[in-house]
Amino acid sequence: MRLALAQVNPKVGALGANAELIGGFIARARGAGADLVVFPELVLCGYPPRDLLLQEGFVHACVGEAKRVGESQTAGITAVFGLPLPVEGTRRVANALVVYRDNAHVGSYHKRLLPTYDVFDEDRYFVPGERAVIIEVAGVRVGLSICEDLWRGEDVGFLDRYFNSADPVGELVRPPGGGAGAQVIVNPSASPFRLGIGARHRALLKQHAMRHGVYIAAVNQVGGNDELVFDGSACVFGPSGEMLAAGPSFVEALTVVDIPAGPGAVVVDQLTTMAEEEALWHALVLGVRDYCNKTGFKSAVLGLSGGIDSAVVGVIASAALGAGNVLGVSLPSRYSSQGSKDDARELAGRLGVRFETIGIEEGFVAVLGMLAPAFAGRAADVTEENLQSRIRGTVLMGLSNKFGGLLLTTGNKSELGVGYCTLYGDMNGGLAVISDVSKMMVYRLARWCNENWQRLGIAGLSGPPIPQASISKPPSAELRPGQTDQDSLPAYEVLDEILRRRVELRQSAAGIVQAMRSGPVRADEETIRRVLRLVDISEFKRRQSAIGLKVTGVAFGSGRRMPIAQGYGQ
Numbered sequence: 001m002r003l004a005l006a007q008v009n010p011k012v013g014a015l016g017a018n019a020e021l022i023g024g025f026i027a028r029a030r031g032a033g034a035d036l037v038v039f040p041e042l043v044l045c046g047y048p049p050r051d052l053l054l055q056e057g058f059v060h061a062c063v064g065e066a067k068r069v070g071e072s073q074t075a076g077i078t079a080v081f082g083l084p085l086p087v088e089g090t091r092r093v094a095n096a097l098v099v100y101r102d103n104a105h106v107g108s109y110h111k112r113l114l115p116t117y118d119v120f121d122e123d124r125y126f127v128p129g130e131r132a133v134i135i136e137v138a139g140v141r142v143g144l145s146i147c148e149d150l151w152r153g154e155d156v157g158f159l160d161r162y163f164n165s166a167d168p169v170g171e172l173v174r175p176p177g178g179g180a181g182a183q184v185i186v187n188p189s190a191s192p193f194r195l196g197i198g199a200r201h202r203a204l205l206k207q208h209a210m211r212h213g214v215y216i217a218a219v220n221q222v223g224g225n226d227e228l229v230f231d232g233s234a235c236v237f238g239p240s241g242e243m244l245a246a247g248p249s250f251v252e253a254l255t256v257v258d259i260p261a262g263p264g265a266v267v268v269d270q271l272t273t274m275a276e277e278e279a280l281w282h283a284l285v286l287g288v289r290d291y292c293n294k295t296g297f298k299s300a301v302l303g304l305s306g307g308i309d310s311a312v313v314g315v316i317a318s319a320a321l322g323a324g325n326v327l328g329v330s331l332p333s334r335y336s337s338q339g340s341k342d343d344a345r346e347l348a349g350r351l352g353v354r355f356e357t358i359g360i361e362e363g364f365v366a367v368l369g370m371l372a373p374a375f376a377g378r379a380a381d382v383t384e385e386n387l388q389s390r391i392r393g394t395v396l397m398g399l400s401n402k403f404g405g406l407l408l409t410t411g412n413k414s415e416l417g418v419g420y421c422t423l424y425g426d427m428n429g430g431l432a433v434i435s436d437v438s439k440m441m442v443y444r445l446a447r448w449c450n451e452n453w454q455r456l457g458i459a460g461l462s463g464p465p466i467p468q469a470s471i472s473k474p475p476s477a478e479l480r481p482g483q484t485d486q487d488s489l490p491a492y493e494v495l496d497e498i499l500r501r502r503v504e505l506r507q508s509a510a511g512i513v514q515a516m517r518s519g520p521v522r523a524d525e526e527t528i529r530r531v532l533r534l535v536d537i538s539e540f541k542r543r544q545s546a547i548g549l550k551v552t553g554v555a556f557g558s559g560r561r562m563p564i565a566q567g568y569g570q
Contacts, residue, residue, distance in 0.1 A: 070100030143182030306340030389425030419538030435548030
């Protein structure tokens with residue numbers, strides 16, 4: 001059997017366009033001599049469709065598009081693709097696969113294990129399937145599964161969620177009613193990218209293949225949908241655990257493999273051999289590009305402070321949209337150093353982005369004058385610092401409104417974690433590009449960009465894009481004389497470790513104190529508890545922040561649902 005895995009980039013809700021995308025890849029697979037072509041989970045509607053599934057007529061429209069494709073474009077080939085499917089005799093919906101061959105419906109499969117953790121909320125929309133489904137293609141028995149059916153929560157520690165559930169893979173290999181089991185298991189998915197997940201998924205696939213003595217073929221969605229990014233990275237493992245095929249990462253592709261496999265070509269597993277910085281780079285660029293493309297933005301605006309965060313976001317935006325479609329704006333105040341102003345201008349020049357300098361001093365003086373009677377007798381404090389940030393935010397929003405560019409925020413995860421950001425100021429914007437990237441990782445990414453500048457895909461770039469001073473100088477918001485971030489925060493190496501343990505590992509205060517008494521990164525109990533208090537009291541800010549691209553296990557977004565008014569704090 002010749003198998004084709006189609007990792008494609010659907011747009012959520014664009015049913016007609018997604019159907020055409022599926023039809024085009026079916027034709028490509030047929031042209032490559034494939035007997036079977038498999039598409040990602042819910043590819044017809046895009047993942048995640050969220051409450052579109054509750055919209056009157058949506059599921060019915062999905063079924064109509066599936067019939068149109070399946071009954072007109074599957075001559076000479078078997079096609080398996082995902083969509084929401086009504087459960088016969090009920091008003092409920094399944095996360096399903098449909099199978100068409102020779103322009104006729106062959107069967108369907110309903111996902112059996114429904115993830116409801118992190119960013120997943122499938123119990124809200126779907127009911128689980130109850131039976132294993134095996135189809136025959138070119139004399140080969142092919143078992144159908146969908147994403148979580150294979151993982152059973154193992155990749156994120158939710159195995160106990162399915163303690164009383166059937167094992168979908170086991171039932172495909174050993175059908176409950178008897179009979180021959182599957183020889184090949186296909187696993188379409190829509191599994192969001194996060195750092196380190198590629199190696200973990202590959203290990204699980206290999207483990208299943210060897211344990212059950214079957215071929216395992218997985219195909220993932222590719223592209224960005226809202227805060228989630230999908231890497232594609234189709235792959236096939238043989239019964240002995242050997243990798244037989246691997247698709248590229250972060251791009252659409254058709255991966256074709258013969259099963260049983262012939263003697264072999266060397267398989268390059270791009271996803272698990274990428275350095276973390278490279279994988280992060282591709283994910284963020286793809287996330288920005290698709291967010292803009294799928295929401296209709298052609299250009300972007302961002303403030304360039306001369307610091308490391310805005311520099312990295314500027315480079316990402318230039319790669320995603322083209323430097324000519326990016327406007328970088330320097331917004332100096334009385335406290336802005338000449339070095340920062342020079343660094344912002346130099347970055348823009350190296351990238352070739354449009355650049356404007358709009359000083360905020362006149363506006364700052366005017367607002368201070370307006371507030372002087374009300375503030376009489378009170379010393380200057382953080383209020384005046386925040387006013388500068390809010391004036392900048394207003395100017396940037398004005399430019400976004402006037403010229404139609406998406407305003408990108410430049411705050412990182414470390415700052416967002418402890419509220420080192422200003423509502424209606426530097427938090428203004430439509431997409432928070434690096435809000436799930438820690439400060440130390442921002443530095444790593446900046447260095448990677450400079451060392452690999454030829455691979456960034458930015459036309460006209462002739463050298464490292466980020467000025468060395470932006471990387472080497474102490475980070476500062478420059479909102480008062482001589483200010484640095486470490487006036488208010490512990491060293492970023494320490495802060496990031498506390499946040500990693502609290503946010504991603506969900507450790508208690510006592511657990512973090514114990515863990516950080518020794519080891520490579522240490523902190524005293526007072527520092528730890530102060531940081532954790534900042535995390536708790538800043539929840540209201542994060543709830544009002546722009547949507548951000550998720551690239552770690554736990555981001556400040558839909559997968560982390562902490563109350564604002566709460567008193568636990570341990």
